Amino acid sequence: MSTPQPPMPQTAAPTWQAAPGQPYPTYTSPIPVVRTHLGHALASEWTKIRSVRSTVWTLGVFVALVVGIGLAVAALIAANASQESLAGESPLPFGFFGLLLGSICIITLGVLTTASEYGTGMIRTTMTACPTRGRVLAAKSIVFFAVAFTVTLVSAVLVALADVAMLDGAREPSTEEWLKGTVGVSLYLALLGLLSLVVGSVIRHSAGAITIMIGLLLAPLVIALFMFAESLQDLQQALFEYSIPNQLGVFYAQSLSQSGPDGWDPLWIMLGVTAAVFAGAWALLERRDV
Structure with a gap:
C-alpha cells in the first residue's frame, strides 16, 4: 500500500484581465515588482568588489607595501640616526615612501573596478539589471571610495603610530600634522583611485x-x-610642484619646492580634477553603447 504524498504548495497563477477602456487584457505577474534605487546598486557593487580576487590581492599588496616599507624606513632611521639629529623632526613623513608605491595598487584596483567588466562582457549584465547607467557609475564610485579610504586610513594610522613609538628622539606631531598625515593623505589616495575608476x-x-x-x-x-x-x-x-609625488609630500611638509601647493591644497586639486573627469565619464556613459 503506497503512502499518500503531501500536497504540493500552491503558487499564485498569473492573471489576465482587461483594463477599463482597453479591448485587450493586461498581464499581472504574481511576482511582486520592487522599484530599484541606489541602495540596490550599492549592494550589488559591494558584492562584486568583495568577492573578486583582484580586490584581495591588490589591497593585500597595498597594505604590505605601506606598512612594510614604512616600518623598515623607520627602523633604519632609528638604528643609524642619533637622538640629536632627530630632535625637532616629525616621525610621520617616514610613511611617505610606502604610500607612494602603494598608490599604484590603488590605481590598479580603481581601473579594474570598471574596465574589467568591459573586458569580460559583464557590463551587459550589469546594465540590464540596472538600466540607469549613471546610477551604476555612482554606486561603483561610492563603494570603491569607501573601501580605498578605509584601507588607506587604517594602514597610514598603523605606520604613524609605529613610527612615533620607534623614533624616541623625534618630536610629537601636532594635531594638524596627524590629520594631514592620516586622514588627509587617505582622502587624497582614495580620490586618486576614484580618478582611476572613471578613467x-x-x-x-x-x-x-x-x-x-x-x-x-x-x-x-x-x-x-x-x-x-x-x-x-x-x-x-610647474611639473615639480603639481606632480602627484610632490603633492603627497605636501601632506608631510616635504615639498620639493618652496612655492606651489601647500597645506590642504593637494586635496582640493585632486577633488577638482576627479570631479571634472567624473562628469565627462558620466556624459559619455549615457551616450555610448555598452
Missing part, C-alpha cells in the same frame, strides 16, 4: 587605463628631472 570607465580597457594613470603618477616628475634648458625652467617648476 577606466572612459577608456574601457584595463591595460590602457592603468598605463595612463601610472604615467600620470610618475611621468611629470621624471620629465621635469631632465629639463635642463633655461627656457623650460617655468614648466619644470
Whole structure:
C-alpha cells in the first residue's frame, strides 16, 4: 500500500484581465515588482568588489607595501640616526615612501573596478539589471571610495603610530600634522583611485587605463628631472610642484619646492580634477553603447 504524498504548495497563477477602456487584457505577474534605487546598486557593487580576487590581492599588496616599507624606513632611521639629529623632526613623513608605491595598487584596483567588466562582457549584465547607467557609475564610485579610504586610513594610522613609538628622539606631531598625515593623505589616495575608476570607465580597457594613470603618477616628475634648458625652467617648476609625488609630500611638509601647493591644497586639486573627469565619464556613459 503506497503512502499518500503531501500536497504540493500552491503558487499564485498569473492573471489576465482587461483594463477599463482597453479591448485587450493586461498581464499581472504574481511576482511582486520592487522599484530599484541606489541602495540596490550599492549592494550589488559591494558584492562584486568583495568577492573578486583582484580586490584581495591588490589591497593585500597595498597594505604590505605601506606598512612594510614604512616600518623598515623607520627602523633604519632609528638604528643609524642619533637622538640629536632627530630632535625637532616629525616621525610621520617616514610613511611617505610606502604610500607612494602603494598608490599604484590603488590605481590598479580603481581601473579594474570598471574596465574589467568591459573586458569580460559583464557590463551587459550589469546594465540590464540596472538600466540607469549613471546610477551604476555612482554606486561603483561610492563603494570603491569607501573601501580605498578605509584601507588607506587604517594602514597610514598603523605606520604613524609605529613610527612615533620607534623614533624616541623625534618630536610629537601636532594635531594638524596627524590629520594631514592620516586622514588627509587617505582622502587624497582614495580620490586618486576614484580618478582611476572613471578613467577606466572612459577608456574601457584595463591595460590602457592603468598605463595612463601610472604615467600620470610618475611621468611629470621624471620629465621635469631632465629639463635642463633655461627656457623650460617655468614648466619644470610647474611639473615639480603639481606632480602627484610632490603633492603627497605636501601632506608631510616635504615639498620639493618652496612655492606651489601647500597645506590642504593637494586635496582640493585632486577633488577638482576627479570631479571634472567624473562628469565627462558620466556624459559619455549615457551616450555610448555598452
